[in-house]
Amino acid sequence: MATTRLDPIDRKILAELQADGRMTNVELAKRVGISAPPCLRRVRTLEEAGFIRGYHADVDPRELGFEVQVFANVGLQSQAEADLSAFEARCRDWPLVRECHMLNGEVDFILKCVAPDLSTFQRFLTEELTAAANVASVKTALVIRDAKDQPGVPFEVLEERLARDA
């Protein structure tokens, strides 16, 4: 497993930066129990190795006027690789689509979308998504409320697992 290359300090660094990505390096170093320079070297290494893909402010969509959040299940007519890739490329171009995941099972893709209001989403749905090449079916479900919305991974689970395997 790739995590073999990570020692407990590296994992602590990742967990801390996932919880607070704007923490200063000295604060981070204090929390993981080493001095600042090696801590910074580890962070750089983790970034370059791809463990850390970036840092993002978590902006509240509703505060900014994005009142509508929708999950869309999309079925395609053709599942040939070229057609799947073409649909994925379309999704990357649509700003209202924030996530596009290919699934097994009955539907082919699930999309997470945001929009300022329902009419903006409806227009996107009818004029763009449903109208796109190769799209056979679209079933949408409006989000009523978010009970949980945690970015990232549960480091607790990882630690339990490593403790058990050791």
Place this chain on the structure above:
Amino acid sequence: MATTRLDPIDRKILAELQADGRMTNVELAKRVGISAPPCLRRVRTLEEAGFIRGYHADVDPRELGFEVQVFANVGLQSQAEADLSAFEARCRDWPLVRECHMLNGEVDFILKCVAPDLSTFQRFLTEELTAAANVASVKTALVIRDAKDQPGVPFEVLEERLARDA
């Protein structure tokens, strides 16, 4: 709308910090075209007003050994508010569940889950989720691949909208 209280500089700050949450304040100030002190004051204000909920490192789940990502559609027997809240509370306690959204339409909730491997997820599914009180049905779909996974909101859409309304 709440965004009325935000001027173009504030929106630029939010967009920049969403794209790179670890940017230094002086770099941010340069990009939005003001000097560092007022820039920092604006950031603090945006944080306190709830526009910025936090900052997170974007950690790659697969690199860390979370190979499995699953969407689960959950239907409940009772949709009474107390029962909905009870289920949401359970979801908050399960570390494998990263997101829990209440939906309209046929299913009641959609859950985004991660797990180190299939057997860990299967165990969670059968012993925890399906076995939980009030759960009537669970349909799961494994994620084959991610075509797009962008956190946050599309500021381009917001700007277009403000330009049109003006």
Place this chain on the structure above:
DNA sequence: GCTGAAATCGCCTAACG
């Protein structure tokens, strides 16, 4: 009220042991 300029303080980040 805001912004910007100057000054202080603390952090970042080399180089070395």
Place this chain on the structure above:
DNA sequence: CGTTAGGCGATTTCAGC
């Protein structure tokens, strides 16, 4: 990995618009 040290950023203070 730690320590040292120089340069840069963060943050407060204060003046100006």
